[in-house]
Amino acid sequence: MSGKFDPNFTQHVIDTMGPNVTPRNRQIFTALFKHLHDFTREVELTPEEWMAGVKMLNQTGQISDSRRNEMHRLSDIVGLESLVTEIANHVSAENAAPTSSAILGPFWSPNAPWRELGGSIIQDDAPGGLVTLMHGTVTDMSTGKPIPNVVVDIWQASSNGKYDFQDPENQSDNNLRGKFRTNSEGKYYFYCLRPTAYSLPVDGPAGTLLKLLDRHPMRPAHIHLMITHDDYKSVITQIYPKDDPWLETDTVFAVKDDLVVDFVPTDKDPKAVRDMELNIILAPNNIHEISKPVSVRV
Amino acid sequence: MSGKFDPNFTQHVIDTMGPNVTPRNRQIFTALFKHLHDFTREVELTPEEWMAGVKMLNQTGQISDSRRNEMHRLSDIVGLESLVTEIANHVSAENAAPTSSAILGPFWSPNAPWRELGGSIIQDDAPGGLVTLMHGTVTDMSTGKPIPNVVVDIWQASSNGKYDFQDPENQSDNNLRGKFRTNSEGKYYFYCLRPTAYSLPVDGPAGTLLKLLDRHPMRPAHIHLMITHDDYKSVITQIYPKDDPWLETDTVFAVKDDLVVDFVPTDKDPKAVRDMELNIILAPNNIHEISKPVSVRV
Numbered sequence: 001m002s003g004k005f006d007p008n009f010t011q012h013v014i015d016t017m018g019p020n021v022t023p024r025n026r027q028i029f030t031a032l033f034k035h036l037h038d039f040t041r042e043v044e045l046t047p048e049e050w051m052a053g054v055k056m057l058n059q060t061g062q063i064s065d066s067r068r069n070e071m072h073r074l075s076d077i078v079g080l081e082s083l084v085t086e087i088a089n090h091v092s093a094e095n096a097a098p099t100s101s102a103i104l105g106p107f108w109s110p111n112a113p114w115r116e117l118g119g120s121i122i123q124d125d126a127p128g129g130l131v132t133l134m135h136g137t138v139t140d141m142s143t144g145k146p147i148p149n150v151v152v153d154i155w156q157a158s159s160n161g162k163y164d165f166q167d168p169e170n171q172s173d174n175n176l177r178g179k180f181r182t183n184s185e186g187k188y189y190f191y192c193l194r195p196t197a198y199s200l201p202v203d204g205p206a207g208t209l210l211k212l213l214d215r216h217p218m219r220p221a222h223i224h225l226m227i228t229h230d231d232y233k234s235v236i237t238q239i240y241p242k243d244d245p246w247l248e249t250d251t252v253f254a255v256k257d258d259l260v261v262d263f264v265p266t267d268k269d270p271k272a273v274r275d276m277e278l279n280i281i282l283a284p285n286n287i288h289e290i291s292k293p294v295s296v297r298v
Numbered sequence: 299m300s301g302k303f304d305p306n307f308t309q310h311v312i313d314t315m316g317p318n319v320t321p322r323n324r325q326i327f328t329a330l331f332k333h334l335h336d337f338t339r340e341v342e343l344t345p346e347e348w349m350a351g352v353k354m355l356n357q358t359g360q361i362s363d364s365r366r367n368e369m370h371r372l373s374d375i376v377g378l379e380s381l382v383t384e385i386a387n388h389v390s391a392e393n394a395a396p397t398s399s400a401i402l403g404p405f406w407s408p409n410a411p412w413r414e415l416g417g418s419i420i421q422d423d424a425p426g427g428l429v430t431l432m433h434g435t436v437t438d439m440s441t442g443k444p445i446p447n448v449v450v451d452i453w454q455a456s457s458n459g460k461y462d463f464q465d466p467e468n469q470s471d472n473n474l475r476g477k478f479r480t481n482s483e484g485k486y487y488f489y490c491l492r493p494t495a496y497s498l499p500v501d502g503p504a505g506t507l508l509k510l511l512d513r514h515p516m517r518p519a520h521i522h523l524m525i526t527h528d529d530y531k532s533v534i535t536q537i538y539p540k541d542d543p544w545l546e547t548d549t550v551f552a553v554k555d556d557l558v559v560d561f562v563p564t565d566k567d568p569k570a571v572r573d574m575e576l577n578i579i580l581a582p583n584n585i586h587e588i589s590k591p592v593s594v595r596v
Contacts, residue, residue, distance in 0.1 A: 004388060005381075005384055005385060005388065006384060009377065009380075009381065009384070009551070010377070012551065013376065013377040013551060016511070016513055016547055016549075017511050017512060017513065018511070018512025018513055019512065020512040021510070021511060021512045025510055025511075027341055028341050028343070028347065029510075029511060031337050031340050031341050032337055032341075032376075033376060033377065035333040035334070035336060035337040036333070036376060036378065037377065037378075037381055038333060039329050039330055039333040040378060040381050040382060040385070041381070041385065042329050043325055043326050043329050043330075044385050045326070045381075045382050045385065046382065046385075046386055047379075047382045047383065047386050047402075049326065049382075050373070050378060050379065050382040051370075054367070054369045054370050054373055055369075057355060057358070057359060057369045058358070058359040058362045058367065058368075058369045059359065060355070060356070060359055061355060061356040061357065061358055061359015061360045061362070061369075062359045062360060062362070064356045064359070064360070069352070069356065070356075071352045071353075071355045071356045071359075072349075072352050075348070075352055078311065078330075078331060078334060079307065079308070079311040079331065079335065080334065080335075080338060080348060081345075081348065082307075083303075083307065083335055083338050083339070083343075084338060084343050084344065084345045084347075084348040085345065086303055086304060086307070087303060087338070087339065087342050087343065087344075088344060088345050090302060090303065104345075212319070212323055212327075213314070213315050213316070213319060213323075213327060214315060214316025214317065214318040214319045215314055215315065215316055249314055251314075253307070253310065253311060
């Protein structure tokens with residue numbers, strides 16, 4: 001295919017790599033150059049199309065700053081973060097699986113405060129927000145036993161679809177963020193909001209790309225979770241209400257079946273109007289892994 | 299291969315494209331998503347490696363401005379511009395070929411002044427520069443006949459390796475730039491410098507990438523040419539002195555055999571110490587093209 005172009009070009013580019021390239025970089029760049037060149041030849045990319053791509057990528061960097069990572073977003077909408085997340089969390093085991101991972105996204109903060117079990121992450125008014133008691137048990141994938149002292153780090157957007165640092169007029173620092181520890185029975189429980197679906201910002205190159213792809217910019221409503229314990233593989237994930245209309249077409253492709261949950265109306269808790277149970281399964285660090293060779297097309 | 303990952307993921311991302319995507323964009327993005335995902339799965343790209351790429355691309359945009367296009371440079375050092383140039387200028391004919399194309403690069407200016415045949419593009423002192431009489435005939439690939447009124451637009455770096463707008467302290471606007479027209483015999487001739495090899499700027503992400511690849515940042519000495527005539531396919535190209543040490547490993551992969559020329563010492567011309575002949579062949583616009591189907595791997 002496309003054999004009419006110089007058949008030695010790509011190998012020549014690969015061969016210019018010097019002897020001091022690390023084995024991993026040599027593997028990555030060899031594959032990257034092959035795929036980038038094969039793509040270019042297959043579609044017979046024109047100089048104008050190539051230059052449009054160069055321009056869009058420059059603009060993507062230029063609109064990014066400490067609060068906005070547009071390149072991260074651009075790679076999300078083409079599925080890249082979801083894919084590296086799947087690869088990183090691939091666990092091959094025979095009869096069990098840990099809770100699925102989903103992308104981290106650009107809104108995690110290392111500064112989320114520790115909060116007491118039974119506390120709330122809601123610091124500020126959220127018009128229309130539905131207060132939810134979220135709770136569950138964290139268990140060991142191998143033994144099925146509950147795990148105490150697991151850190152459950154949670155963050156979510158407010159009812160206007162914005163995270164604290166996107167919305168300083170309405171939200172105080174660390175609104176809708178918090179870290180909890182499971183108790184001696186492996187349980188956690190706290191108050192949060194039923195999440196709200198929102199649009200990615202479309203005023204930058206990611207919005208331009210979505211328009212070219214004739215796609216909507218919506219993420220289904222979700223709550224982010226980072227679940228960690230020294231003896232277990234970490235799980236970074238998101239959960240989604242089962243009645244969300246964007247589950248099938250999430251613009252960053254992060255929905256998996258076991259991450260879809262039910263926010264059940266309740267009148268038993270004076271502090272909440274919804275009850276949501278999420279049990280979490282963690283894989284021990286020493287879990288037996290099968291079939292994980294590194295494969296490179298050469 | 300890599301069948302352990304979700305086999306439907308890439309097709310799902312492709313299928314989210316809406317009905318209003320243009321056929322060409324659908325072709326481009328379908329191939330792009332496949333190659334990007336295949337690359338990611340083949341090397342099992344880690345989240346840290348992906349994020350390092352995101353960061354490097356953001357920095358590439360951020361260091362770019364009206365005088366510096368770092369994304370253009372980054373795509374040059376992975377061979378992309380050279381490849382799209384080859385694809386765009388591919389002419390299939392049985393017994394002849396036009397002068398090869400080479401990349402435009404980021405230093406062409408639309409404002410180069412018209413100059414008379416026999417004039418010089420050297421406006422400012424160039425320490426160590428070797429003044430060269432460059433001359434030749436432009437001919438028709440089909441008939442072999444000379445072509446009058448061809449525009450030969452030329453630009454080059456000075457003896458310090460810098461173009462006019464990179465070097466305002468030493469060079470006036472349009473130094474080492476000029477447009478000429480071939481005479482009634484299809485001939486052009488003017489004075490320029492024997493070109494000087496130079497390093498790409500390595501203080502940005504392109505330099506970082508070259509270091510990762512254990513590659514040098516050198517371009518062989520070259521003169522840029524853009525040769526145009528309404529009845530012929532344009533040729534954008536570069537020519538290189540045959541004794542340049544970087545011909546084989548040009549960091550942007552733009553050297554082709556017929557673009558290597560000889561700067562011959564001369565004492566016949568009081569204005570020049572080198573004589574260089576470059577004859578140029580242009581393909582008529584209506585040249586018969588064979589085997590140019592668009593092929594996409596589906």
